[in-house]
Amino acid sequence: MIKLITSIGLLLCSVSLFSQNNDISKYRLINTSDRLGISRVELLDPYLSPLEYSGIGINYEHTGQKFFSTENTNLSMERKIKASVAYSTNPQQTAAMMYMGAAYNWGMFYHFRPASRLQLLAGGTADIGIGYKYLPRNVNNPVNVDLATNLNIAGKVRYDIPFHQWPVRLNYEIEIPVLGYMFVPQMGASYYEMFELGSLSNAFHLSSLHNKLASYKKLIFDFPFKHSTFRLGVDMAKLKYKANDMVFTQNNFSLQIGLKYDLYIFSGRKKLAPDNFISSDK
Amino acid sequence: MKKHFLFILLFGVFLSSCIEEPEIQANTNEGNFEALWSIIDKKYCYLEYKNINWDSIHTTYKTKVNNKSGYLEFYNLMADMLAELKDGHVNLYTSFAVSSYKKWYTDYPANFSSDLLYSERYLGNKYYSVSGLRYGKISNNNIGYIYYGDFSNRFGDTNMSYIFNYFKDCKGLIIDVRNNGGGYLDMSEQFASYFFDKETITGYMQHKTGDGPTDFSKPQEIKTPAHKSLQWQLPVVVLTNRMSYSATNAFVVRMKMAPKVTIVGDKTGGGGGLPFSSEIPNGWMVRFSASPMYDAQMQHTEWGIDPDIKVDLNAADKEKGYDTIIEKAIEILNR
Numbered sequence: 001m002i003k004l005i006t007s008i009g010l011l012l013c014s015v016s017l018f019s020q021n022n023d024i025s026k027y028r029l030i031n032t033s034d035r036l037g038i039s040r041v042e043l044l045d046p047y048l049s050p051l052e053y054s055g056i057g058i059n060y061e062h063t064g065q066k067f068f069s070t071e072n073t074n075l076s077m078e079r080k081i082k083a084s085v086a087y088s089t090n091p092q093q094t095a096a097m098m099y100m101g102a103a104y105n106w107g108m109f110y111h112f113r114p115a116s117r118l119q120l121l122a123g124g125t126a127d128i129g130i131g132y133k134y135l136p137r138n139v140n141n142p143v144n145v146d147l148a149t150n151l152n153i154a155g156k157v158r159y160d161i162p163f164h165q166w167p168v169r170l171n172y173e174i175e176i177p178v179l180g181y182m183f184v185p186q187m188g189a190s191y192y193e194m195f196e197l198g199s200l201s202n203a204f205h206l207s208s209l210h211n212k213l214a215s216y217k218k219l220i221f222d223f224p225f226k227h228s229t230f231r232l233g234v235d236m237a238k239l240k241y242k243a244n245d246m247v248f249t250q251n252n253f254s255l256q257i258g259l260k261y262d263l264y265i266f267s268g269r270k271k272l273a274p275d276n277f278i279s280s281d282k
Numbered sequence: 283m284k285k286h287f288l289f290i291l292l293f294g295v296f297l298s299s300c301i302e303e304p305e306i307q308a309n310t311n312e313g314n315f316e317a318l319w320s321i322i323d324k325k326y327c328y329l330e331y332k333n334i335n336w337d338s339i340h341t342t343y344k345t346k347v348n349n350k351s352g353y354l355e356f357y358n359l360m361a362d363m364l365a366e367l368k369d370g371h372v373n374l375y376t377s378f379a380v381s382s383y384k385k386w387y388t389d390y391p392a393n394f395s396s397d398l399l400y401s402e403r404y405l406g407n408k409y410y411s412v413s414g415l416r417y418g419k420i421s422n423n424n425i426g427y428i429y430y431g432d433f434s435n436r437f438g439d440t441n442m443s444y445i446f447n448y449f450k451d452c453k454g455l456i457i458d459v460r461n462n463g464g465g466y467l468d469m470s471e472q473f474a475s476y477f478f479d480k481e482t483i484t485g486y487m488q489h490k491t492g493d494g495p496t497d498f499s500k501p502q503e504i505k506t507p508a509h510k511s512l513q514w515q516l517p518v519v520v521l522t523n524r525m526s527y528s529a530t531n532a533f534v535v536r537m538k539m540a541p542k543v544t545i546v547g548d549k550t551g552g553g554g555g556l557p558f559s560s561e562i563p564n565g566w567m568v569r570f571s572a573s574p575m576y577d578a579q580m581q582h583t584e585w586g587i588d589p590d591i592k593v594d595l596n597a598a599d600k601e602k603g604y605d606t607i608i609e610k611a612i613e614i615l616n617r
Contacts, residue, residue: 044303049561050317051306091309092565094377137375138559139569186499188325188490188572190556192467197487199502213301242301245492249303 031281033063035220035231035258041086043097044249047144047185048135049090052249053097057086059235059254065109065281073111078125080105084252095137101146103129107154121156125175131250140190146248148207150180169222171233177214180207184243205243212241222260231258309563311356315347317562318360318374324493326367327555327574331582339366357381357566364568369584370527371557375567386524386551386586393523393548393595394460398605399429410448413437417445419452421612426452430473433465433529439512442476446514454517454615456608457537464528464553471506474536477518477543478508484536486580487556489573501580506536518543519611522589528553534587535577544614545589547607554583 041057065078086099107125114120131146154175161168185194185203193199205211220233235254240247260281307313307320319340323329329336343363347356357374361381364372374381399405405427409418414435417428426449449455474484486501520537522530522545531550537543555571562568575583591614596606 046304050304050321051561051563090561090565091563094565095561095567137567139557140572141558186489186491188327188558189499190489190558190573192556193487193489193502193573196468196471197502197504199487199499201499202491211301240301240303247301247303 029279029281030064030066031260031279032065033061033231033258033260035061035063035233035256037061037235037254037256039084039086039235039252039254041088041099042249042251043086043088043099043133044247045097045133045144046246046248047187048097048133048138048141049095051090053088053090055086055088055097057084057088057099057252057254059084059252059256061256061258068108076109076111076121078105078107078109080107080127082129095135098134099131101129101131103127107152109154109156117160117162119156119158121154121158123154125152125154126150127152127177140192143191144185145183146250148180148182150177150207152177167224169224171218171220171222173216173218173220175216177207177212178209180212181205182207182212182241182243184241184246184248186244187246202244207241207243211243212239214239214241220256220258229260231256231260233258307563311347311349311351314356314562314564314566315344315360318363318568319343321560321562321568322364322367322570325490325558325560325572326372326570327488327490327498327572328367328369328584330495331574331584332368334367339363354378367570369555369571370551370553371555371569371571373569375569386527386553390524390548391594392525393607394525395595395600395605398600398603398608399458401603403603404605404608405429412445413441415441415445417448419449420456420608421616423451424453425612425615426455427458427608428455429458431459431462433462433467433469433473433533436466436469439509443512446476446512452516454519455514456519456521456611456615458521458608459526459530459533460521460523460547460607461525462527462530463525464530467529467532467556470529470533470536474506474533474540475509476512476514477537477540478506479513479541481505481507482539482578484539484578485532485583486576486578487573488576498574501576504536504575506539516542517615519614520545521607521611522547522550522587523607524548524551524586527551531583531587532575535575535583538587538590539578544591544611545587546591546593546611546614547589548592548594549588550586552584552586554585 037059039057039059042054044052060083062081065076067073068075082103084101088097105125105127107123109121109123112120128149133144135142152175157172159170182205184205215238217236220231223230233256237252239250307317323336346359361374365383370383370386404420405418409416414432415428415430415437420427483503484506485504487504488498488501491497491499531553534550554575556573557569558572559567559569577583593607593610599606
């Protein structure tokens with residue numbers, strides 16, 4: 001019995017050693033980006049007010065992307081975490097609306113490389129997001145919650161601009177929701193009636209291009225410095241959806257600054273990743 | 283390729299046209315009048331029930347709207363228009379004034395005197411006060427008395443537990459909600475739950491589902507639960523007057539269905555529509571009744587709740603230092 005256990009143990013050890021020996025040559029890097037932005041925000045929520053509110057906000061986005069496997073360098077996955085807060089007022093500035101939102105996004109991309117400096121990424125993402133709008137002047141309808149999940153089509157263009165010895169990268173990204181599910185209360189339904197009395201009828205809606213139009217676009221320049229890569233760009237988010245005879249809009253134009261790095265920091269011009277570290281960014 | 287591009291372009295235009303944003307009126311007196319009229323036309327819940335011809339009111343007031351008139355003149359005109367709804371839950375909020383309709387209580391007897399309430403015959407100076415509840419023993423310490431003047435004052439089970447314990451040797455309890463203009467609707471449920479022995483359907487609620495005056499959702503049951511650990515078992519009299527309004531009205535609707543409870547005093551002021559808010563282009567806010575509430579028999583509660591025993595504060599009694607309504611409650615509880 002002891003011999004049998006010893007044999008199995010040795011066999012497992014040899015298998016794991018063999019695996020390690022094989023994988024040690026390649027590693028998948030997680031290309032990570034953190035961006036912080038200041039934005040111009042426009043909000044229209046007829047449940048709270050028929051007037052469009054506008055103001056300023058700050059937003060943060062964390063992105064991580066890596067290839068699915070060391071063998072396939074055409075397929076990558078990406079996850080994003082977004083958060084934003086905003087303060088807006090009505091056109092006459094007699095009332096203020098606060099906004100807080102967060103979203104989680106996961107997606108897959110296929111990498112096309114039609115030219116040496118050009119990458120085209122096409123894929124799809126899924127997201128779930130929650131937003132909280134608070135208009136304290138209102139009496140029994142001071143709050144509305146945006147709750148939605150979406151399936152999106154997404155694309156990216158990466159182009160390395162030859163600029164003397166300084167390879168600046170231009171990134172363009174677009175994401176468009178095509179199918180989803182969203183919470184929109186009926187115009188006259190109070191949160192008291194919905195959540196205290198349990199009357200949630202007609203509050204959840206299937207969304208698609210017939211009742212929800214949105215595009216999330218980014219234009220970002222990457223500037224590799226000595227040890228890191230700085231990012232500078234703009235975000236343009238336009239969202240419009242209709243449910244229960246109400247049309248909601250949410251527009252953001254954001255100026256962003258950020259930093260791009262790998263799990264092991266190889267970004268920048270001086271710290272290039274060795275060949276056995278496979279990056280979905282390259 | 284050109285055909286594909288044209289198709290995509292047209293498809294995009296078609297989709298965009300599916301979601302048209304509503305037109306916002308101009309920030310002029312005329313634009314603000316139209317916006318205000320439209321909010322009430324689409325969202326106010328009692329146009330049909332009160333038999334109000336809102337189109338006719340539009341005609342009447344439109345002729346009086348002048349883009350050159352000053353803000354105060356325009357405010358007064360809009361306040362008059364909203365007063366046509368005869369609703370205490372309808373207000374126009376501006377930075378210089380808030381309009382309100384008051385005839386739901388000014389046209390009726392007050393039926394309340396704080397001088398009498400705090401006289402030695404009743405609470406005097408020997409009462410306790412916690413979280414908006416003023417309580418003491420009256421009628422030779424035989425009757426417990428609670429005055430609750432504002433449903434915006436939150437109290438908890440611990441408060442009520444101490445109060446019930448203080449009244450444990452009393453024959454019964456008076457809950458006085460006269461001159462209580464309302465507050466939090468959930469407090470009306472909490473307060474009433476101490477007087478129920480089982481969960482009971484005490485009313486219904488609807489909300490507008492469309493712009494038409496009869497577009498309402500299916501009635502939703504409003505249930506009053508029996509409190510899990512704190513239930514008053516002795517007789518109770520609830521005192522009401524015309525200024526018992528809104529959440530207080532909702533409390534009385536619930537208490538009507540409670541066992542061992544008698545409502546005494548004047549008809550409540552009503553306010554059966556849960557108010558919502560909206561605003562017009564000049565930034566003024568309008569509050570209006572949006573969701574009608576009904577009693578257990580599916581009757582509107584907007585115009586008030588009749589007491590079980592109608593009693594008015596008698597002037598002669600008042601002269602003698604008696605509150606006729608409290609005296610009637612004492613008589614009922616001493617039977």
